[in-house]
Amino acid sequence: xxxxxxxxxxxxxxxxxxxxxxxxxxxxxxxxxxxxxxxxxxxxxxxxxxxxxxxxxxxxxxxxxxxxxxxxxxxxxxxxxxxxxxxxxxxxxxxxxxxxxxxxxxxxxxxxxxxxxxxxxxxxxxxxxxxxxxxxxxxxxxxxxxxxxxxxxxxxxxxxxxxxxxxxxxxxxxxxxxxxxxxxxxxxxxxxxxxxxxxxxxxxxxxxxxxxxxxxxxxxxxxxxxxxxxxxxxxxxxxxxxxxxxxxxxxxxxxxxxxxxxxxxxxxxxxxxxxxxxxxxxxxxxxxxxxxxxxxxxxxxxxxxxxxxxxxxxxxxxxxxxxxxxxxxxxxxxxxxxxxxxxxxxxxxxxxxxxxxxxxxxxxxxxxxxxxxxxxxxxxxxxx
Amino acid sequence: xxxxxxxxxxxxxxxxxxxxxxxxxxxxxxxxxxxxxxxxxxxxxxxxxxxxxxxxxxxxxxxxxxxxxxxxxxxxxxxxxxxxxxxxxxxxxxxxxxxxxxxxxxxxxxxxxxxxxxxxxxxxxxxxxxxxxxxxxxxxxxxxxxxxxxxxxxxxxxxxxxxxxxxxxxxxxxxxxxxxxxxxxxxxxxxxxxxxxxxxxxxxxxxxxxxxxxxxxxxxxxxxxxxxxxxxxxxxxxxxxxxxxxxxxxxxxxxxxxxxxxxxxxxxxxxxxxxxxxxxxxxxxxxxxxxxxxxxxxxxxxxxxxxxxxxxxxxxxxxxxxxxxxxxxxxxxxxxxxxxxxxxxxxxxxxxxxxxxxxxxxxxxxxxxxxxxxxxxxxxxxxx
Numbered sequence: 001x002x003x004x005x006x007x008x009x010x011x012x013x014x015x016x017x018x019x020x021x022x023x024x025x026x027x028x029x030x031x032x033x034x035x036x037x038x039x040x041x042x043x044x045x046x047x048x049x050x051x052x053x054x055x056x057x058x059x060x061x062x063x064x065x066x067x068x069x070x071x072x073x074x075x076x077x078x079x080x081x082x083x084x085x086x087x088x089x090x091x092x093x094x095x096x097x098x099x100x101x102x103x104x105x106x107x108x109x110x111x112x113x114x115x116x117x118x119x120x121x122x123x124x125x126x127x128x129x130x131x132x133x134x135x136x137x138x139x140x141x142x143x144x145x146x147x148x149x150x151x152x153x154x155x156x157x158x159x160x161x162x163x164x165x166x167x168x169x170x171x172x173x174x175x176x177x178x179x180x181x182x183x184x185x186x187x188x189x190x191x192x193x194x195x196x197x198x199x200x201x202x203x204x205x206x207x208x209x210x211x212x213x214x215x216x217x218x219x220x221x222x223x224x225x226x227x228x229x230x231x232x233x234x235x236x237x238x239x240x241x242x243x244x245x246x247x248x249x250x251x252x253x254x255x256x257x258x259x260x261x262x263x264x265x266x267x268x269x270x271x272x273x274x275x276x277x278x279x280x281x282x283x284x285x286x287x288x289x290x291x292x293x294x295x296x297x298x299x300x301x302x303x304x305x306x307x308x309x310x311x312x313x314x315x316x317x318x319x320x321x322x323x324x325x326x327x328x329x330x331x332x333x334x335x336x337x338x339x340x341x342x343x344x345x346x347x348x349x350x351x352x353x354x355x356x357x358x359x360x361x362x363x364x365x366x367x368x369x370x371x372x373x374x375x376x377x378x379x380x381x382x383x384x
Numbered sequence: 385x386x387x388x389x390x391x392x393x394x395x396x397x398x399x400x401x402x403x404x405x406x407x408x409x410x411x412x413x414x415x416x417x418x419x420x421x422x423x424x425x426x427x428x429x430x431x432x433x434x435x436x437x438x439x440x441x442x443x444x445x446x447x448x449x450x451x452x453x454x455x456x457x458x459x460x461x462x463x464x465x466x467x468x469x470x471x472x473x474x475x476x477x478x479x480x481x482x483x484x485x486x487x488x489x490x491x492x493x494x495x496x497x498x499x500x501x502x503x504x505x506x507x508x509x510x511x512x513x514x515x516x517x518x519x520x521x522x523x524x525x526x527x528x529x530x531x532x533x534x535x536x537x538x539x540x541x542x543x544x545x546x547x548x549x550x551x552x553x554x555x556x557x558x559x560x561x562x563x564x565x566x567x568x569x570x571x572x573x574x575x576x577x578x579x580x581x582x583x584x585x586x587x588x589x590x591x592x593x594x595x596x597x598x599x600x601x602x603x604x605x606x607x608x609x610x611x612x613x614x615x616x617x618x619x620x621x622x623x624x625x626x627x628x629x630x631x632x633x634x635x636x637x638x639x640x641x642x643x644x645x646x647x648x649x650x651x652x653x654x655x656x657x658x659x660x661x662x663x664x665x666x667x668x669x670x671x672x673x674x675x676x677x678x679x680x681x682x683x684x685x686x687x688x689x690x691x692x693x694x695x696x697x698x699x700x701x702x703x704x705x706x707x708x709x710x711x712x713x714x715x716x717x718x719x720x721x722x723x724x725x726x727x728x729x730x731x732x733x734x735x736x737x738x739x740x741x742x743x744x745x746x747x748x749x750x751x752x753x754x755x756x757x758x759x760x761x762x763x764x765x766x767x768x
Contacts, residue, residue, distance in 0.1 A: 116546075116547075116550055119550060119554065120550065120553065120554055126547075126550060126551065155546075156547045156550065157547070157764060159543035159544055159545075159546040159547055159762075160543055161543075161546070162500075162539075162543040162545070162546035163500075163510075163540045163541070163543050165574075166500055166503060166504065166510060166540065166574060167510065169504065169572060169573050169574025169577065170503065170504055170572050170574050171572070172572065172573045173569065173570050173571060173572050173573070174558075174567065174568070174569050174570070174571050174572075174573060174576060175569040175570065177573050178569075183558065184558070185557065185558050185559040185562075186557050186558070186559065187557060187558050188553060188554050188555070188556065188557050188558075189553050189556045189557070189558060189561050189576050189577050189579065189580055190549075190550060190553025190554050190577065190580065192558060192573050192576050192577065193553065193573050193574065193576065193577030195573065196573055196574065362766055365764075365766075366764060366766040366767050367766065375767055378543075379763055379767065380541060380749075380750060382746055382749075382750040382751065383750050383759055383763065
């Protein structure tokens with residue numbers, strides 16, 4: 001596997017230093033070669049780039065998930081989206097990883113759209129978060145999930161979630177919630193209750209739940225792991241990803257509030273190209289002469305990082321690009337043009353599927369097999 | 385009206401001293417003769433004993449309710465029950481008052497069964513509070529509400545209430561909730577959120593809401609009155625009742641946890657009679673001789689109080705009994721036997737209606753006109 005080569009490259013080592021700290025700080029486990037090889041073996045598949053390039057790098061109980069799969073007990077997937085604005089490239093990548101897991105393991109997937117959370121925590125009306133919920137759901141459906149094994153639900157609508165949150169809300173006291181979420185006297189009571197709503201889907205089935213999400217979401221699930229077994233359920237498992245860097249630099253993550261840092265899934269491909277051309281940070285030298293002489297720094301280059309994380313499927317091509325850059329054979333303009341082409345192809349394809357998704361919303365939310373099964377439990381018998 | 389005579393009787397003055405303090409302390413308004421006379425005039429009815437004997441003695445904005453009725457804007461009724469055990473006489477009396485209001489004003493009534501609250505605040509499972517919900521609903525239906533104008537809903541089931549609670553939960557911060565409910569670091573996050581669920585039904589219609597309830601419930605609604613208008617709704621109105629004293633004394637109210645203090649609606653009439661005979665506190669003298677000489681103290685007598693609040697419809701008879709007691713013409717045994725007969729008649733009739741209620745649960749919860757209308761809003765269009 002190529003990742004071994006990558007592991008010794010500077011950017012990955014550099015990146016790994018921080019992420020290793022996170023593993024230690026959060027008390028999670030590294031996603032080892034052994035676990036990845038077992039994943040490949042069990043799914044009889046080649047690993048997708050998110051795993052083989054270690055975009056997902058940490059986990060909790062993923063080994064137990066694989067055991068449950070092997071033993072036939074099975075597991076299910078849960079992920080979500082807070083609908084407070086348009087989705088960008090960084091938001092959608094974990095959904096692709098989730099799609100791969102659903103497809104290869106053949107498991108149910110629950111996608112929680114937290115229009116309640118965004119209403120409670122942001123300066124948005126419920127109508128606004130519901131509108132963003134619809135927009136975001138189109139982007140999510142465009143990823144290509146199995147409509148009979150995927151249930152997309154909005155908290156404000158699938159309010160059965162409130163009943164399911166009750167036993168959880170009786171397990172978490174104010175002091176615990178405050179420690180994880182930093183509440184204070186001014187926090188609204190809706191915000192204080194919200195952790196129970198976010199944990200509820202981990203109990204949708206009496207199987208182990210696997211949550212693929214960026215590592216910063218981990219504290220939410222740590223709370224769940226504290227009380228899950230006392231309610232007769234499993235501690236949730238998780239696969240943790242790194243962040244997709246913003247166009248403008250390797251620090252932090254893409255921010256929806258700074259449009260120049262991100263490529264949105266609904267951006268016009270031409271405009272997206274211009275944005276990348278203008279704002280993408282590269283690891284190039286100040287002059288072409290120096291670039292030819294000293295070579296570039298792909299490890300400090302957002303363009304290279306985006307190719308590595310998502311846009312260059314071909315491991316061989318990515319390595320060639322890395323070495324060519326280091327050797328001064330490539331200019332930053334060439335790399336940017338290559339990324340722009342890749343991003344534009346992706347956006348065109350995504351936007352086509354997004355358009356088609358409009359006709360599929362009903363199935364994912366209400367009439368698909370899994371959706372119907374969940375609503376069946378939510379609507380009193382006398383009214384069905 | 386008889387109340388004027390009663391007002392000057394010692395027990396009522398004594399009672400009024402405390403309740404006056406409450407009016408002052410809570411900042412509510414006394415339920416005046418003028419308001420009661422207006423009620424009689426508008427409903428073209430004689431006032432029921434709950435009003436003419438001032439069992440309801442205080443209010444907020446009841447004058448505005450009457451204005452809304454007169455102007456044709458209308459209003460609606462909201463009350464509830466926390467299902468943590470069997471209901472007793474003290475629980476059901478406000479429901480009779482509510483039934484009178486519904487019938488005379490011809491308005492919608494929402495009855496919230498807070499199985500979530502009792503689960504969160506008590507040492508009970510959700511299955512237990514759901515079971516009590518069913519039992520309590522039978523008692524409530526037995527009162528005789530209009531099945532097409534009454535919606536009985538359990539929070540754990542009519543979870544649309546969660547969505548309706550969201551805007552409220554964004555208005556109340558932890559500090560406000562703590563001040564009213566006395567929360568602390570150990571309070572469960574479900575308890576902290578609960579005030580939003582309890583306030584939600586006051587917004588079921590864009591009309592003024594009238595809540596008939598014991599005065600101790602007032603703080604809950606005071607919170608609602610703080611933010612209702614900022615959400616585009618009315619401050620809720622309320623009619624406040626006194627407490628029904630326990631069998632064993634005039635202090636406090638009947639407690640479901642002390643079976644000897646209360647007569648339960650499901651008590652066997654024979655057993656209820658024995659309980660009253662054995663435990664009811666009277667205002668009698670130590671010996672029959674003293675009783676004949678000095679007379680009894682109806683103002684210190686639970687038996688008399690129960691007759692006054694609920695079991696002696698006839699004002700003339702009640703006054704005769706009062707004077708006969710004071711004159712030493714009655715023994716406590718005679719009064720107890722009279723109350724026992726009245727209670728037993730009531731229980732037999734109630735239990736007959738309770739049995740019939742089993743067939744009506746579906747209508748009040750799901751298929752009656754008002755219930756259907758509410759569920760219609762709760763179930764997504766695609767699933768109806």
